[in-house]
Amino acid sequence: MSTFGEDLIESLKQAVEHAQGRKVAGMRISRVDLPDVKAIRRSLKMSQGEFASAYRIPLATLKNWEQGRRQPDAPAAAYLRHSAAAEGSDGSDCGVR
Numbered sequence: 001m002s003t004f005g006e007d008l009i010e011s012l013k014q015a016v017e018h019a020q021g022r023k024v025a026g027m028r029i030s031r032v033d034l035p036d037v038k039a040i041r042r043s044l045k046m047s048q049g050e051f052a053s054a055y056r057i058p059l060a061t062l063k064n065w066e067q068g069r070r071q072p073d074a075p076a077a078a079y080l081r082h083s084a085a086a087e088g089s090d091g092s093d094c095g096v097r
Contacts, residue, residue: 038066
C-alpha cells in the first residue's frame with residue numbers, strides 16, 4: 001500500500017476515535033466563534049439590503065443567518081468579524097471577539 005493510503009487509513013482511524021470522544025495524540029481542534037450577524041448589521045446601522053449589498057452577501061443568506069436557519073461557515077465568520085472591526089465596531093456589542 002502507498003504511503004498516501006496508509007496515511008489516509010490512519011487519519012480515518014483518528015477521526016473515529018475523536019468522534020467517539022477519545023483524545024487523539026497530536027490532533028489539533030480549531031474552534032470558530034460565530035459572530036452575531038444581526039448585531040453586527042445593527043451596530044453599523046444598516047438595513048438587511050444595505051448590508052447584503054455592501055458586503056456582497058446574498059440577501060437570502062443574510063436572512064437565514066439572522067433567523068438562525070443557517071450559520072456562517074468559518075471563512076464567512078472571519079469575514080464578518082473583520083468587516084465589523086474595519087467599520088470601527090469594537091465587537092463588544094455585536095458578538096464579535
